[in-house]
Amino acid sequence: MEMNKILVGFDGSPSSKKALEHAKSLSAKLNSSVTVLTVVRLPDFSSSMDEVSEVMDEAEKRIVPMHKEIAESAQKEGIKLQTLIIHGHPVEKIIDYAQENGFDLIVIGTRGVGGFKKLVIGSVAQKVVSYSKVPVMVVKE
Ligand SMILES: Nc1ncnc2c1ncn2[C@@H]1O[C@H](COP(=O)(O)OP(=O)(O)OP(=O)(O)O)[C@@H](O)[C@H]1O
Ligand SMILES: [Mg+2]
Numbered sequence: 831m832e833m834n835k836i837l838v839g840f841d842g843s844p845s846s847k848k849a850l851e852h853a854k855s856l857s858a859k860l861n862s863s864v865t866v867l868t869v870v871r872l873p874d875f876s877s878s879m880d881e882v883s884e885v886m887d888e889a890e891k892r893i894v895p896m897h898k899e900i901a902e903s904a905q906k907e908g909i910k911l912q913t914l915i916i917h918g919h920p921v922e923k924i925i926d927y928a929q930e931n932g933f934d935l936i937v938i939g940t941r942g943v944g945g946f947k948k949l950v951i952g953s954v955a956q957k958v959v960s961y962s963k964v965p966v967m968v969v970k971e
Contacts (some may be wrong), residue, residue, distance in 0.1 A: 833860040837933040839924050839958070840866045842896055845939025849969040850900065853937040854909055862934070863910040866900055867927060868893050869920040886917060921957040928964040936966045 838853045840846045850866065857864045870889040876882045897913035904911035916923045928936050938955050945952045951968070959966050 831934075833862045833934050835931070835933045835935075836862045836864050837924070837928045837931075837936045837964075838864060838866045839920070839936065839938040839954070840868050840896075840900075841920075841942045841954075842868070842893070843939065843941060843943045845941040845969070845971050847939075848971065849937045849939040849967075852967070852969045854904065854907070854911070856935075856937075857909055857911075858907075863912070864904070865933070866897065866911065866913045867924060868897070868913075868915050869923040870915060870917050871920060872917055890915065920954045921961070924954075924958055925962045925964075928962065933964050936962060936964050938966065938968055940968055940970050 833856070836853050836857055838846070838850050840850055853864050856862065870886060870893070872882055873885055876885075893915055897915075901911060901913055916927065924936065924938075936958060938958055940951045940955055942952045942954060955968055959968060
């Protein structure tokens, strides 16, 4: 089995950080490249384009520094890694991006930044597992 390209769904949560660590150690063993994808969800009911771009700017302000740190430490560790921000629905974008770009594996965490504590697995993780044709690894907290 080839494991050239690994996609990590990263929302900044502790669970997604653990997923990233897993993906990195896999890549170190299998010499895969890692793509760290953060999907920024747009508001469903926005009154104006200004509001939409405000949400995007706000999100990017928080995500870009995290991505930068991830990319820098990967570089030091000699791991091939790139980061990416896409706007849209997380489930849809993670699944489509993985399939359209020939990824061998998607790595995600069980929990994210949102979510009810009583749920064992978040809705994004659940749906990615259910609908992705690309194999999915779900890393437990
Ligand atoms: N916006 C996102 N972009 C990229 N990956 C994501 C995003 N949201 C979630 N993920 C991935 O999915 C995993 C599970 O998160 P999920 O969103 O399912 O849980 P939750 O936030 O606790 O619950 P919910 O979103 O259903 O309220 C995360 O650890 C991360 O790997
Ligand atoms: Mg979530």
